[in-house]
Each structure stands twice: as C-alpha cells, then as structure tokens.
Amino acid sequence: MQPADGGVDGDANGGVEVSPKLQWNQRSEAKERPTIAEPMTVATAIVLIIQTSEAQICLPKKHEALFVFGDSLFDIGNNNYINTTTPYQANYPPYGITFFKYPSGRFSDGRMIPDVVAELANLPLPPPYLHPGNPDFSYGVNFASGGAGALVETAQGYVVDLHTQVRYLKKVKEVLREKIGEEEVEALIRRSVYLINIGSNDYGALLDVSNSTVTFLPVDKQQYVHFVIGNLTIAIKEIYELGGRKFGFLNVGYIGCSPAVRVLKNNGRTCLEELTAIGRLHNIQLSKMLLKLNKHLNGFKYSLHDFYAAQSQVILYPSKYGFKGGSGGCCGSGPYRGRDACGGNKGIKEYELCDNPNDYIFFDARHPTDKASQHFAQLIWDGNHTLNKPYNLKQLFQLSSQ
Numbered sequence: 485m486q487p488a489d490g491g492v493d494g495d496a497n498g499g500v501e502v503s504p505k506l507q508w509n510q511r512s513e514a515k516e517r518p519t520i521a522e523p524m525t526v527a528t529a530i531v532l533i534i535q536t537s538e539a540q541i542c543l544p545k546k547h548e549a550l551f552v553f554g555d556s557l558f559d560i561g562n563n564n565y566i567n568t569t570t571p572y573q574a575n576y577p578p579y580g581i582t583f584f585k586y587p588s589g590r591f592s593d594g595r596m597i598p599d600v601v602a603e604l605a606n607l608p609l610p611p612p613y614l615h616p617g618n619p620d621f622s623y624g625v626n627f628a629s630g631g632a633g634a635l636v637e638t639a640q641g642y643v644v645d646l647h648t649q650v651r652y653l654k655k656v657k658e659v660l661r662e663k664i665g666e667e668e669v670e671a672l673i674r675r676s677v678y679l680i681n682i683g684s685n686d687y688g689a690l691l692d693v694s695n696s697t698v699t700f701l702p703v704d705k706q707q708y709v710h711f712v713i714g715n716l717t718i719a720i721k722e723i724y725e726l727g728g729r730k731f732g733f734l735n736v737g738y739i740g741c742s743p744a745v746r747v748l749k750n751n752g753r754t755c756l757e758e759l760t761a762i763g764r765l766h767n768i769q770l771s772k773m774l775l776k777l778n779k780h781l782n783g784f785k786y787s788l789h790d791f792y793a794a795q796s797q798v799i800l801y802p803s804k805y806g807f808k809g810g811s812g813g814c815c816g817s818g819p820y821r822g823r824d825a826c827g828g829n830k831g832i833k834e835y836e837l838c839d840n841p842n843d844y845i846f847f848d849a850r851h852p853t854d855k856a857s858q859h860f861a862q863l864i865w866d867g868n869h870t871l872n873k874p875y876n877l878k879q880l881f882q883l884s885s886q
Contacts, residue, residue, distance in 0.1 A: 594854025
C-alpha cells in the first residue's frame with residue numbers, strides 16, 4: 485500500500501501489458517495473469533504519424549476538452565486493449581444492446597456517465613486512450629479502467645491504476661504539443677476539465693467472502709481511507725503540475741447496496757452497511773482534501789458531486805425517478821440478479837436478461853443502465869448546490885482558468 489505522502493512508482497507497478505491484437509469489439513481470450521510492463525500505447529504511434537506532417541492543426545478559439553479518469557463507472561473500453569481477464573471486461577453481449585447496438589467495452593447496455601457529460605458539454609465522446617485506431621485527443625480522452633483504484637495494489641496487474649492513467653495524460657500532452665504547438669497545448673490543458681471517479685474498488689478489495697461469509701480484512705479503516713485519499717491527492721497534483729486547473733469529482737456512491745454486494749448478506753434482502761460506512765469515511769476526507777487544495781493551489785477550481793446522495797435516493801425511491809426497482813440488476817443471476825454473471829463469461833454460464841433495461845438502475849450487478857447514467861450525468865452537469873459544491877460541472881466548464 486502506498487503511503488499518502490509518498491510517490492507511486494508507476495513504471496514498476498502501474499502498467500499492464502497492452503494487447504495490440506485486440507480489436508474494438510473483440511474479447512480477450514487470455515487466461516493467464518498479465519505481466520507488468522510499460523504499455524506500448526497508441527500515443528507513440530500517433531506522435532510518429534503527426535511528425536510526418538508539416539502542418540499544425542488549429543483548434544477553435546477557447547476550445548475545451550474533457551479528460552476522464554477512473555474505474556468501471558467511467559471505463560468506455562480501455563480494458564478491451566489490455567491483457568486481462570473477462571471479469572474486468574464488457575466487450576461481449578449483452579453489453580451495449582441499446583444505444584451502441586454492439587459491445588463497446590462499456591459496463592452497460594448503453595452509455596456511461598462521461599459519455600452523457602460530453603454530450604451535455606457539446607463535445608465529441610472522448611475515445612478510450614488505448615484504442616489502437618489513432619483516436620483524436622483534441623477534444624479529450626478517456627483513461628478510465630474497469631476495476632481500477634487509487635491504490636496501485638487494487639486489482640494490480642489486471643487494470644490500469646490511477647497513477648498510470650495520469651502518466652498517460654502526460655503522453656497525450658506531448659502528442660498534442662506536436663499537433664497544435666506549445667502555446668496552444670498549454671492553453672488547452674489549462675481550460676479543460678478533468679473528471680475523476682475513483683475509490684469504490686479500493687474499498688471493495690477489503691471484502692473477504694471466503695466460505696460463503698462476509699468479513700473485512702483486518703485493517704484500520706480510517707488509515708486505509710487516508711492511503712486512498714493520499715494517492716488521489718498525488719494524482720490531482722500531478723495533473724495540476726501538467727497545467728490542469730478545473731477538476732470534477734464524484735464521491736464514492738452507495739456501494740453497499742449494489743446487487744453484487746447485496747447478495748453477500750441475507751441473500752440480498754439488505755445492504756451491506758459496513759461497506760457503505762467506509763464510503764462515507766472516504767467522502768468526508770475527500771471534501772476536506774479538496775478544500776485544502778483549493779486554498780493552496782493557485783487557480784485550482786473544482787466541482788464535487790455527491791454521488792452517494794444521488795445514487796442512494798434513486799435506489800431507495802426508484803419510482804420517483806422513473807425506475808421500477810432499485811435493488812436488482814437487469815442482467816445477472818441469483819437473487820436480485822446480483823451474481824456477476826452477465827454475458828456468461830465470468831465463471832457462471834447461465835444468466836438472466838430483463839426485457840427492458842430502462843426499468844432498472846443497474847444493468848449488471850454493479851453498473852448503471854444507460855437511462856440511469858443519463859440521470860446521474862444530468863445531476864452532475866447542472867444539479868443544484870445541494871449535490872454539487874462549490875459548482876456544478878456546467879459552471880465549471882464556463883469558469884475561466886488562471
């Protein structure tokens with residue numbers, strides 16, 4: 485576990501092997517744990533391509549971009565292109581059955597929250613950074629990786645951790661520097677928004693479900709949260725040093741009430757309050773940390789969305805928000821479809837699929853449907869001060885950067 489006041493050696497621990505043979509909608513057949521290595525990303529290839537061109541591209545004046553970091557709540561397909569295992573991927577049916585009509589790698593029937601945020605900001609959908617098709621980074625890029633945490637040790641070797649995601653941003657900045665020039669790239673980086681969601685997997689890793697019982701690993705929970713917040717703080721400061729000034733954050737959601745967690749206790753009849761309580765500890769420390777950064781980092785601006793409150797309200801009162809049920813998933817097996825079996829590629833072959841994902845908050849055992857992502861993204865974008873402090877994301881986009 486990395487100390488809160490120490491660095492993280494991403495070269496040694498943070499990378500995962502990229503599989504160049506994987507295509508956009510193909511599933512990795514790898515069965516072995518991936519080796520840790522510096523990924524051969526498309527950024528290097530793009531630099532070479534751009535360097536062969538004599539012309540530089542001029543972006544629209546005051547053009548902004550959206551850079552996305554995080555876990556499976558934000559992953560739009562990066563895990564398609566790393567050597568991992570199918571529990572960390574969603575590039576097979578029935579994922580993607582509604583909006584995109586094919587399994588893009590999103591853990592949903594359709595869009596994820598950052599997709600809808602980009603639409604609301606009148607931006608193209610940010611491409612997954614690891615996509616081998618030479619994506620355009622001019623309007624942003626998505627670095628998120630399903631299963632990732634702020635701690636390098638969370639799902640280590642299977643995912644792209646937060647520190648490595650930030651290192652990828654450094655490479656993107658170099659690509660853009662070659663493409664649009666030094667002055668333009670510095671201005672673009674400063675006026676863009678950096679949207680981050682991380683932490684849930686770090687706390688889920690504390691669960692020990694051996695022998696059909698649920699216990700927690702014997703750690704000091706306050707200290708563990710301190711480590712997670714510390715690593716997130718390091719990542720924020722690294723983005724700030726690169727020139728980033730406007731940050732959007734989601735706090736940890738109602739993690740003890742996802743179908744996957746519910747089924748661990750009383751056959752799904754109740755939430756796992758002990759896990760939810762750890763999320764609340766995280767949210768308290770996150771708020772304090774951001775207030776501190778706001779005082780000490782010149783020009784630092786942020787929007788903190790209370791995802792815990794937004795998600796808990798929908799789960800507890802689903803009909804109020806147009807959903808028929810808040811406890812179960814659309815795709816999965818077992819009670820509340822909480823067994824992580826959607827697609828039949830995660831060790832359990834048999835699974836159920838609902839008739840209409842729009843009736844559900846959760847598509848699989850953990851992740852929101854397209855309809856739920858639209859709901860949450862709208863609250864993040866222009867929700868009131870109760871859910872977004874000190875700004876909502878729309879206001880953050882409109883703020884000038886120093």
